[in-house]
Amino acid sequence: MAEASNKAEYVVGVDLGGTKILSGVFNHSLESIGVTKLSTKSQRGVDKVIERIARCIQDSVDEADLTMKQVAGLGIGAPGAVDFGAGTVIFAPNLEGWKDVPLKKELEKQLGVPVFVENDCNIAALGVYVSELKSKPRSMVGIFVGTGIGGGIILNGDLYSGFGHTAGEIGHMVIDVNGPKCGCGNKGCFEALASRTAIFQQIKAGIKDGQKTMLTEMLGSDLDDLRSGDLRKAIRRGDKFVDRIVEGAAEYIGIATANLVNIVNPEVVVLGGGVIEALADEMMSVIVETATDYAMPGAMKGVEIVASKLGDSAGITGAAVLAKRETK
Amino acid sequence: MAEASNKAEYVVGVDLGGTKILSGVFNHSLESIGVTKLSTKSQRGVDKVIERIARCIQDSVDEADLTMKQVAGLGIGAPGAVDFGAGTVIFAPNLEGWKDVPLKKELEKQLGVPVFVENDCNIAALGVYVSELKSKPRSMVGIFVGTGIGGGIILNGDLYSGFGHTAGEIGHMVIDVNGPKCGCGNKGCFEALASRTAIFQQIKAGIKDGQKTMLTEMLGSDLDDLRSGDLRKAIRRGDKFVDRIVEGAAEYIGIATANLVNIVNPEVVVLGGGVIEALADEMMSVIVETATDYAMPGAMKGVEIVASKLGDSAGITGAAVLAKRETK
Numbered sequence: 077m078a079e080a081s082n083k084a085e086y087v088v089g090v091d092l093g094g095t096k097i098l099s100g101v102f103n104h105s106l107e108s109i110g111v112t113k114l115s116t117k118s119q120r121g122v123d124k125v126i127e128r129i130a131r132c133i134q135d136s137v138d139e140a141d142l143t144m145k146q147v148a149g150l151g152i153g154a155p156g157a158v159d160f161g162a163g164t165v166i167f168a169p170n171l172e173g174w175k176d177v178p179l180k181k182e183l184e185k186q187l188g189v190p191v192f193v194e195n196d197c198n199i200a201a202l203g204v205y206v207s208e209l210k211s212k213p214r215s216m217v218g219i220f221v222g223t224g225i226g227g228g229i230i231l232n233g234d235l236y237s238g239f240g241h242t243a244g245e246i247g248h249m250v251i252d253v254n255g256p257k258c259g260c261g262n263k264g265c266f267e268a269l270a271s272r273t274a275i276f277q278q279i280k281a282g283i284k285d286g287q288k289t290m291l292t293e294m295l296g297s298d299l300d301d302l303r304s305g306d307l308r309k310a311i312r313r314g315d316k317f318v319d320r321i322v323e324g325a326a327e328y329i330g331i332a333t334a335n336l337v338n339i340v341n342p343e344v345v346v347l348g349g350g351v352i353e354a355l356a357d358e359m360m361s362v363i364v365e366t367a368t369d370y371a372m373p374g375a376m377k378g379v380e381i382v383a384s385k386l387g388d389s390a391g392i393t394g395a396a397v398l399a400k401r402e403t404k
Numbered sequence: 405m406a407e408a409s410n411k412a413e414y415v416v417g418v419d420l421g422g423t424k425i426l427s428g429v430f431n432h433s434l435e436s437i438g439v440t441k442l443s444t445k446s447q448r449g450v451d452k453v454i455e456r457i458a459r460c461i462q463d464s465v466d467e468a469d470l471t472m473k474q475v476a477g478l479g480i481g482a483p484g485a486v487d488f489g490a491g492t493v494i495f496a497p498n499l500e501g502w503k504d505v506p507l508k509k510e511l512e513k514q515l516g517v518p519v520f521v522e523n524d525c526n527i528a529a530l531g532v533y534v535s536e537l538k539s540k541p542r543s544m545v546g547i548f549v550g551t552g553i554g555g556g557i558i559l560n561g562d563l564y565s566g567f568g569h570t571a572g573e574i575g576h577m578v579i580d581v582n583g584p585k586c587g588c589g590n591k592g593c594f595e596a597l598a599s600r601t602a603i604f605q606q607i608k609a610g611i612k613d614g615q616k617t618m619l620t621e622m623l624g625s626d627l628d629d630l631r632s633g634d635l636r637k638a639i640r641r642g643d644k645f646v647d648r649i650v651e652g653a654a655e656y657i658g659i660a661t662a663n664l665v666n667i668v669n670p671e672v673v674v675l676g677g678g679v680i681e682a683l684a685d686e687m688m689s690v691i692v693e694t695a696t697d698y699a700m701p702g703a704m705k706g707v708e709i710v711a712s713k714l715g716d717s718a719g720i721t722g723a724a725v726l727a728k729r730e731t732k
Binding site: 157166167213214215227229231236237238239240241242243244245246248249250251252253254255260262264328331334335336338339340341342343369370371372373374375377378379 | 569571576590659664671700706
């Protein structure tokens, strides 16, 4: 029995974000048996962040009363473009200095287990698909609305990555060609209209223009530490200004959903990410209604649009699924 | 030998359009050995159009010195939403009265061969993929710009139809949410910005506003019988007004291409349809440049954007490919 428990039958899933690192240990049934969190501190530089990732992983393995020897493999979702084959992060806009970082190689050196690097939204889509959709649809589109907006596509029950492993970059789909400037340089990208960043900018611009909102009473006039949850609180207390801006973002998410349904015609669309997690009750009905309005007749037939309940665990679960698949 | 030549080893591909019906007979190497054309005359009603389709098919078979007995199967692309399983045309906006038409059943009754009904753009994508892309990429997106705009997606070497068989409805992807009204009821659909219909409307509106163009000298002030080829002629004679409108449409096609590359990340994007056929020299460089500008860095890496040279034969070729596959 001691022998058996030493077998490398566990996998670790890591979600590397701009502000925090999450690491989760999963057993062979993909049940989470230990999760730890560290802040990313990307300003300390790439090497320090990789050390923190390794530490976070080791902490989670220890938390689960295991050793690295019992870990068969490790999946990690990174917030940017990745080269899956090489295991490098090509570019991660929210991590300082992350350009062509050989993440797989570095982590394998430090931890001694096989490492698989994927895009964070692709991996979150895989996590939602495997652990949340009990009906096992053949196809799914995941739309993750947080600081930015990303997506992941599941076809025939597996992650669809495309030719150069960049499929699902839905955040930079142009839906308002004369709209607000996006960080990518274009105008009117989905992300520039409906991400948390876009919503917060609209709120701050409104306040500057003299709009009244409870948010300034709650957080001061600079809105320091504004979070998606504060928007929910303000709306529930009757803040019409915040309500209107959140509804506007939900309409854009609905239009983007219709575009994706028209193009990909998936069986299920899952909405996730921090904004949806905090504001599902406020946004989902508007999203579904707008998507149904905008999609072609027929394209929406039988298509389910649902909010993910996985929240933060979508990323680590998907990363664990990836590790399990790749080390089988 | 007489026996052998009686074997049903030929297939027929049909392209049913709003203005014309094309039927082509293909041998087992998918070489075209007889093509006929009839006008659709959709105003005569659904039954008459189906009779015309059957006649066009019989004419093409006769043209190839064959009889229907030598035809193993028949594929047909219809301009609208289809139910592939049932073989019905659910709705075809450009064909009068076409709603839930049992096209497969009717044609099988009249012709005695198995019939397979697909969406016209899906089938054109399949035709381009099989007969034009010699490198056999794993994935392709076809964008067909004509009276309307439609698309087709090839993944893993086969047509990707989606959950409800409606995938590839790229013409109603919203790219300018405050843009011109589309026939579908939404605003700023790709089709409302860059189809032949949209281009012609912009030209007519410009003339009404006092713009000068050679087109009125060529065709009279009402622009009766305006065709895509006339735009090419005007541009080559130095018509700045037409040039500007065509360039604007090409930019929208480039933005739509970038959206699709961001989402699907295919190996190849093929542009086809009447507008591209007539104006490839004028539009393609603008399309490629705009798409490269708008796509995410990385997403466009190694992706080819090319103009189809198949023209009208894309549809009948794809329909023949479908018939061959389904009767194998």
